[in-house]
Amino acid sequence: MALLKCKDLTLGYENIELVKGLDFEVNKGEYLCIVGENGAGKSTLMKTILKLRKPLAGSVIYDDGLKSTEIGYLPQQTIVQKDFPASVYEVVLSGCQSHLGRRLFYNAADKERALSNMKRLGIENLKKHCYRELSGGQQQRILLARALCATESMLLLDEPVSGLDPKVTLEMYDLIRNLNKEGITIIMISHDIQSAVRYSSHILHMGSEIFYGTTEEYQRSDEGKKYLFDNNGGDHNA
Amino acid sequence: MLDKFVTYMAIPLVRYAFIVGVLIALCSSLLGVILVLKRFSYIGDGLSHVAFGAMAIAAVVGLADDMVLTLPITILCAILLLATGSNTKIKGDASIAMISVGALAVGYLLMNLFPTSSNVSGDVCTTLFGSTSILTLKKEEVVLCVVLSILVVVLFIAFYNRIFAVTFDESFSKAVGTKVNACNIFIAVIIAVIIVLAMNLVGSLLVSALIIFPALSSMRVFRSFLSVTIFSALLSVACSSLGLILSILYPVPVGATIVAVDITAFIICMIVGKVTGRG
Numbered sequence: 208m209a210l211l212k213c214k215d216l217t218l219g220y221e222n223i224e225l226v227k228g229l230d231f232e233v234n235k236g237e238y239l240c241i242v243g244e245n246g247a248g249k250s251t252l253m254k255t256i257l258k259l260r261k262p263l264a265g266s267v268i269y270d271d272g273l274k275s276t277e278i279g280y281l282p283q284q285t286i287v288q289k290d291f292p293a294s295v296y297e298v299v300l301s302g303c304q305s306h307l308g309r310r311l312f313y314n315a316a317d318k319e320r321a322l323s324n325m326k327r328l329g330i331e332n333l334k335k336h337c338y339r340e341l342s343g344g345q346q347q348r349i350l351l352a353r354a355l356c357a358t359e360s361m362l363l364l365d366e367p368v369s370g371l372d373p374k375v376t377l378e379m380y381d382l383i384r385n386l387n388k389e390g391i392t393i394i395m396i397s398h399d400i401q402s403a404v405r406y407s408s409h410i411l412h413m414g415s416e417i418f419y420g421t422t423e424e425y426q427r428s429d430e431g432k433k434y435l436f437d438n439n440g441g442d443h444n445a
Numbered sequence: 446m447l448d449k450f451v452t453y454m455a456i457p458l459v460r461y462a463f464i465v466g467v468l469i470a471l472c473s474s475l476l477g478v479i480l481v482l483k484r485f486s487y488i489g490d491g492l493s494h495v496a497f498g499a500m501a502i503a504a505v506v507g508l509a510d511d512m513v514l515t516l517p518i519t520i521l522c523a524i525l526l527l528a529t530g531s532n533t534k535i536k537g538d539a540s541i542a543m544i545s546v547g548a549l550a551v552g553y554l555l556m557n558l559f560p561t562s563s564n565v566s567g568d569v570c571t572t573l574f575g576s577t578s579i580l581t582l583k584k585e586e587v588v589l590c591v592v593l594s595i596l597v598v599v600l601f602i603a604f605y606n607r608i609f610a611v612t613f614d615e616s617f618s619k620a621v622g623t624k625v626n627a628c629n630i631f632i633a634v635i636i637a638v639i640i641v642l643a644m645n646l647v648g649s650l651l652v653s654a655l656i657i658f659p660a661l662s663s664m665r666v667f668r669s670f671l672s673v674t675i676f677s678a679l680l681s682v683a684c685s686s687l688g689l690i691l692s693i694l695y696p697v698p699v700g701a702t703i704v705a706v707d708i709t710a711f712i713i714c715m716i717v718g719k720v721t722g723r724g
């Protein structure tokens with residue numbers, strides 16, 4: 208059974224329609240990459256999945272006992288965070304807010320969860336550091352740890368490697384792949400089509416043409432070939 | 446000097462002023478941290494002008510207790526400005542400026558058209574910069590202030606974790622099911638309450654100084670949300686105490702003195718931040 212099904216979704220804002228007739232599903236353990244040009248509506252799709260926005264038409268259906276509030280989310284960075292005085296621990300712990308329920312304060316289990324997710328991503332030594340003073344790669348790990356505090360089943364990542372240097376990007380991709388191997392379903396927006404193809408099990412291509420299928424199917428499809436070629440330039444003969 | 450201070454403190458009215466001053470400084474610094482981080486520093490300014498306008502209306506209508514009118518109007522504006530957040534058609538800062546200047550002008554106009562005393566510019570000056578004498582607080586006002594302040598501090602502590610989460614990353618909070626809108630309205634209401642209270646002490650022009658200076662100072666030196674919040678509260682209490690003492694000992698206006706002390710503290714914190722390489 209699918210964890211998540213999107214049926215005939217139309218996405219857009221007041222007077223613009225971005226995509227129409229979007230149909231796809233995500234099963235447990237899959238790794239879906241969403242690719243497409245800037246402005247294609249990838250972030251909008253993610254917000255719709257998270258119920259931050261309503262679709263213009265169609266529906267998002269959760270199954271297998273998954274709730275939209277039990278998804279870990281790594282948003283595209285917002286401006287506020289750039290000079291926000293917060294320690295790494297405070298940020299990661301805030302990932303437990305959905306476990307608060309009616310409680311006012313975090314309990315021992317929440318704190319333990321925050322610490323274990325920091326260990327999982329290798330940032331436990333940064334616990335007392337100030338979030339804003341860390342490098343882009345470290346910040347993304349922290350936000351990933353926060354997202355992990357909110358879920359054990361599904362992560363939604365909106366361009367997790369944008370602005371990171373190649374080495375750190377590779378580490379980030381490895382980290383995400385390992386999480387996927389541990390059984391966490393991944394939906395990731397990516398600009399980097401080469402890595403998307405390398406790591407994902409499924410691809411959703413948004414744009415004038417919509418493609419949804421397994422990564423192998425994508426590589427054989429016309430959209431896939433064209434997009435892979437366009438984004439490859441001349442640097443592939445090495 | 447100490448004698449003079451002790452003599453003054455024996456007078457109930459001076460004690461009232463002290464209690465109110467310290468409590469307001471405490472509350473406004475707590476909220477200041479949120480406002481500065483949410484990029485809403487101007488809202489204090491805007492709302493205090495709204496409160497000024499409402500006060501003018503109350504005076505014209507002849508209400509004995511202007512709080513009855515000032516508080517609801519300010520709360521309403523606060524919700525409109527803060528809670529609607531980023532989705533509003535009019536951009537946030539522009540709408541704040543609009544409401545702020547509009548309320549100020551209308552208030553001033555009303556005070557001139559329907560003067561309630563012979564000294565209009567004196568009245569206006571008092572509402573804008575606070576009373577030059579701190580001995581004008583009535584006992585009921587002090588009680589109200591104490592009750593509301595305790596309420597604000599208790600609520601702030603109770604919702605501290607949610608306030609942090611929502612301020613740090615609204616969309617993440619929303620995604621995991623935190624009631625972000627309720628939280629924003631709650632913050633807006635508290636801010637309106639503080640501003641109306643603080644107007645009595647420092648006047649509407651200086652309210653925003655009381656709100657933003659301690660937070661900005663603290664952010665220069667500290668790096669976790671908890672330490673910034675705590676230091677901001679301590680600093681604000683210290684600065685307004687010092688300002689109050691100075692205005693008791695010397696013939697200087699309370700509001701402006703407190704703000705001057707706050708500015709000095711900010712400069713010191715800036716230097717400390719630079720020296721320790723954190724600013």
Ligand SMILES: Nc1ncnc2c1ncn2[C@@H]1O[C@H](COP(=O)(O)OP(=O)(O)O)[C@@H](O)[C@H]1O
Nearest residue numbers: 220221225243244245246247248249250251252
């Ligand atoms: N809140 C909004 N209101 C109106 N239009 C928006 C809003 N957010 C994004 N858009 C528009 O929707 C389009 C798609 O945005 P987005 O989903 O962020 O694209 P992507 O993430 O694929 O680059 C863009 O053209 C953008 O200008």
Ligand SMILES: [Mg+2]
Nearest residue numbers: 249250251283
């Ligand atoms: Mg995007």
